[in-house]
Amino acid sequence: MHTTWNLIRTVTCLAALTILASSSVMADEAANAALEKELIAVLRSDGPAADKAIACKKLAIYGSSESVTDLAKLLSDPQLASWARIALEAIPGTEADAALRTASEPLEGRLLIGVLNSIGVRRDAGAVAVLKKRLEDQDADVASAAAVALGHIGNDEATQVLRSALVSVPASVRSAVAEGCVLCAERLHAGGKSADAVAIYDEVRKAEVPQPRILEATRGAILARQQDGIPMLLELFQSNDKAMFNIGLSTTREFPGNALDKLLPAEVARVTPGRGALLILAMADRKETVVVPAIVDAAANGSKPVKLAAIGALARVGDVSSLPTLLDAAVDPDAELAVAAKATLADLPGKEVDAKITSLLNGAKGKMYPLLLGLIGQRRIEATAALLKALDHSDKEVRTAALVSLGETVSLNDLSVLITQALTPKNNDDAEVAQQALKTACVRMPDREACASQLASALDRAAEPEKPMLLEILSDVGGEKALNTIGKVSKSKSAELQDVGSRLLGKWSSLDAAPVLLDLAKTGPAAQYRIRALRGYIGLARKFPMPEPQRVEMCQNALDISKLAEQKLVLDVLKIHPSLESLKLAVKVTQGVPELKDEGTQSVVAIAQKLGTKGPEVAELLSQSGIGRVKLEIIKAEYGSGTIQKDVTAVLQKQASEFQLVTLPKANYNDSFGDPAPNEVKQLKVQYRMDDKEGSATFAENALIILPMPK
């Protein structure tokens, strides 16, 4: 009982907190003060710890110096100290600082560590003496907490204490002292006192502390030295210690100015190929100052790992000056280099790159010619004339590259060129590529109606074998013209076009196909395609969001011309999209089609179960229809949560009738049964006998109670 009460109180408090917060815009200081008084009273009471915890949480927002004394009293309570510090860290003013300092004196162990941590978070400059004393604590964890807190405070006094401690504290505390020193040094560097920062970083680097502290200090020492830190940074690249090399790489990315960039290329040559590749990546990440010719040179002349890294990096930092090297690499016999170079060439930034590629087309030979033609398409360069010229080339690879690029670049005005190539290619070998290129071009056309018009015109003049291909592309283009064209073809005299057209319409992915499909389903020339169209129509009703009355109307339209198989599909749609309207239609189908009695009943029950909030109307509808009429006996029913259960057998027995649906006397479970476990998630468990078979079912709170037929 006590724990349940606690829970209720907690939930109530949380709700109140939210409400208070919501109205805080109008709350004046007096209201806050009154609330604070209430919360202080909770802290002073003999009430449960849970209440005091939540009061602390509220005081983090609404507390003032008035709360500090009572909060500080909780700092020695292992259960509530952490809650009290939530408030004490947040309450502004010197009172909270003083209270934390004072509270620290008698404490030890974890509770003391918590208070020292809070002092650090508040950066209480007045606590340096307190923390200095704790640096000498026998408990290394306490001393470490004091050291880091001093680091957060970071004033001159705290800094001096930490620098002295770095050589005097035991090894177990030294890491934390070094952490504090690094914090202080960072603050000094940010404040313009870089020389002081360097001194501290160097002290940490020389101290016997764990390597992570050395790495942090090394990074800081380089950055604080500013340009004078470059030699120290370059030295890291020669280190045998991988961690040192790594901190060099990350520090390289942070280092300001452009002097470093001029020195890094020489470093690439001084290290192993693997390290050189990583250095190239770091160089390229310095986007503002990177020396691009150095990356280009690495791409041309480096070891293979360096070349690969440099080629990849040029995609981010390269320019037109990178082009010759990348083009050479793209036709390199080494496939790995060639693939990398082609990827970079596609992304290499700059309009100048486009112009250069276009100009290189004239006179290009061998492997370079199809490479350049491919780049025209990949980079979407306007060069239709050059591409058309390439279609006359004797090399299929050249023609293929030109066609692919035409697909990527041709405009609506020139689309007829590709249509011609797709229908009557100069070389029969090119038909497939041309058709794919036409499709690529058509689906990217911004004016799809105009595009569809050109395709429709082509359809009229195309030979019969080519028409399915054009219809497929029309389907990919979509839109009104495409839809109507395919709809018309589907009712033509050609059996093949009827087949293709009805298939494409059947998988149409927008709702505007509904009337076309319904028309085809009603008046199509062949039975199998009428069914295909009808299924497509039902599929639209199933897949697309629309107002429920519209969906039910579509279902009714479909039912009007459906046979059994499609009627089942319609029932499925109704089940997936439950509404009162869909329920009524499902009832109608169930009552009107004897062969669908079982499946219909299942659908009706499934829809009804999903309409929990509309229980009374559903119940009345089911009652009127007689669907789900059974012989029912309630054996046992329990309502509750976990081990707290209430026997509600009598209530359900009274309500049970001759239907699978059991209606309750009141609007919800709690009002009908009483609430056995407030604020808990509850379930209703029912054991019953239906048509002489025993079954059981469990219902989430307030779910509609429809007992399934036992198997």
Added chain:
Amino acid sequence: MSNALPRRQFLKSALSIGGTAVLAPTIIPSSALGLDGNVAPSERIVVGGIGIGNRGTYDLGCFLEQNDVRFAAVCDVKESRRVGVKKLADGKYGNQACEMHRDYRELLDRSDLDAVLIATGPNWHATMAMNAAKAGKDMYCEKPCTKNISQSLILKETMRRTGRVFQAGTQRRNLPHFAFACELARTGKLGKLKKVYAHPAGMQAMMSGWLPAFPEPDKEVIDWDLYLGPAAWRPFNPKLLDGFNFEKGGGLVGGGVLEWGSHCVDLCQWAVGDCLPPVEYNAPKDGELMARYENGVELIFREKGWIPLGSCPVRFEGETGWVEAGDSGKLVLSSPELLAGRTVAEVGGYPATFHVRDFLDCVKSRSQPKGNAEAACNAHIACHGANIALFLGRTVKFDNKTNAFVDDADANRLRSEAIREPWRL
């Protein structure tokens, strides 16, 4: 299963003929990446896992399929999970080498580990990430990564100071369709950007609270004290063992705004160029919560009105175009011209494989992964700011220079929250 799409298959798809890849791979020497399948021990990344439950097991699978990873240790406060993960790892390697730890500090003390996978409940993420960084480990940290604004800022600074590689579990940044959508917005292809939309899937503020006491299990079975970690103390109650939801947002357990926002707001942040977080957050109105960036772009959290593209949808609207994308792997564009000839690989089911690979590559190169600390920090601050507006029920204004709300004592007090002793950030 789409989640298991092999990396090479993805790259092949992304590099398909006829269009420029949306995600060109970072070119790193194969010897460093171990693409040949024979990775020298010196090139392996030795990984430990902390808090490997449902999500963590999925993440772990992504690590285990990488040839250059050696998973060597697991830590969990629950014995059953420790044993289960050890069995999984040992089964993969055919040995008994995976060591088990109850206390993550033991795991972080190990000098043989290069990186850790942090997949505890969100209560621990920030504290553990910062402790891992101070222990010299790189980390893949599940989201939400922080419980409040202060933690977000400290996380960013700690990663910078320690030089660690941090990858938030925001794996959608490494999926081609989301990347492409963000690129369209970021590079002006939609015209001047006006609005970015995120789907919070439940805007509410709530807390884990203090539930009735139950008998505390043996420490070896479930270490309750370590489970609570930085969260304020409360008695053991098995309902609180749902680490996924426990103390997610600390003082303001952030419902969907933080849970989903750490993904979809993160994408919105990417779309606006990973700029600093919004400067104004309004209370929800008609199911929408509007925040505003300094440049006037609106970040809108909305529950309804999405094109059905799966969970975690985002939408970016500019003056001349828009794009919408979701977890189905599909995107919808205002005009096909926006594709500009590019092929966008359709990868549905938000797999983390590519994100894990990105992390591992950066562990080697020391570059910044897609879900780096700064990006994650900014996205999380946007979520926390929205939550504070939601909690207070009114507009709050944020100053990115001072990292404080403007003339708003109540909001400022919600920026941080003390953590339980002996933990510190």
